[in-house]
Amino acid sequence: MACPVMKDPDRYLATRERSFVVGLVKRWVEERAVRRCLRDLPDLRTVCDAPSGPGRLFHLWKKLGFAVTGVDLSAPMLGEAERRLTRLGHPGEVRLGDAFSLRQSLPEGADLVSCVRFAYYFDEGDRVRLLASLAAASHRFVLVQYKTIETPRGLRNRRRAAAREGADLFSNKRFCTIEGIAAEFRRAGLVLRRHGFIGRSSDRVFALAEKTSRPAPLVPSADRLWSPVAH
Numbered sequence: 001m002a003c004p005v006m007k008d009p010d011r012y013l014a015t016r017e018r019s020f021v022v023g024l025v026k027r028w029v030e031e032r033a034v035r036r037c038l039r040d041l042p043d044l045r046t047v048c049d050a051p052s053g054p055g056r057l058f059h060l061w062k063k064l065g066f067a068v069t070g071v072d073l074s075a076p077m078l079g080e081a082e083r084r085l086t087r088l089g090h091p092g093e094v095r096l097g098d099a100f101s102l103r104q105s106l107p108e109g110a111d112l113v114s115c116v117r118f119a120y121y122f123d124e125g126d127r128v129r130l131l132a133s134l135a136a137a138s139h140r141f142v143l144v145q146y147k148t149i150e151t152p153r154g155l156r157n158r159r160r161a162a163a164r165e166g167a168d169l170f171s172n173k174r175f176c177t178i179e180g181i182a183a184e185f186r187r188a189g190l191v192l193r194r195h196g197f198i199g200r201s202s203d204r205v206f207a208l209a210e211k212t213s214r215p216a217p218l219v220p221s222a223d224r225l226w227s228p229v230a231h
């Protein structure tokens with residue numbers, strides 16, 4: 001299974017935020033989890049949102065003061081993302097590109113690479129490939145949203161699916177434990193630093209990782225000093 005390249009930004013946004021109030025609440029709890037993960041991190045100035053879709057999270061990057069680069073494989077999604085940036089009056093740009101080879105579309109890198117509503121479309125091996133690609137495009141931090149069985153909602157969803165499939169609770173590797181996420185990160189050269197559950201009634205968790213080694217020199221050469229990661 002893979003994530004489809006989505007063509008209809010309006011439809012995508014309508015399904016995410018079914019009503020104004022539901023949309024507001026979902027946005028608030030999601031933002032709270034992201035903010036918890038990013039609290040007090042040093043030197044964050046740029047974020048690459050990959051895949052950005054229609055730029056659903058751009059308002060948050062603006063609030064946090066990060067210049068944004070949105071990357072997606074869908075031109076219609078990027079069209080909406082670009083309109084959003086203009087409406088927000090926020091510095092940034094969008095680029096057509098593949099999250100699995102992110103550095104190709106982001107050779108200069110970003111302080112934070114964020115990947116939301118995407119990783120759980122893939123099996124473990126592909127997720128590790130994805131993480132390695134995100135890490136290669138990041139100067140230091142990677143933020144990934146996962147599905148987890150470690151919330152009441154996640155456990156319930158997974159139990160129901162397992163009953164339908166006649167499988168056991170842990171057979172579906174798309175619902176991860178925090179320990180499993182940490183192990184995947186390690187395989188991709190990342191170390192899990194923090195995680196933030198969206199809430200009891202969500203099956204999602206944000207996981208923040210840091211690169212375990214200094215990045216290979218990026219092109220064009222960056223003019224900042226990279227702090228080595230503490231182990």
Ligand SMILES: C[S@@+](CC[C@H](N)C(=O)[O-])C[C@H]1O[C@@H](n2cnc3c(N)ncnc32)[C@H](O)[C@@H]1O
Binds near residue numbers: 006098118
């Ligand atoms: C579920 S949306 C998530 C968008 C956004 N991160 C959000 O939270 O709303 C997934 C997006 O991934 C894009 N996509 C699918 N495969 C991709 C790939 N290999 N590289 C980059 N974007 C991809 C789709 O076009 C779609 O816009």
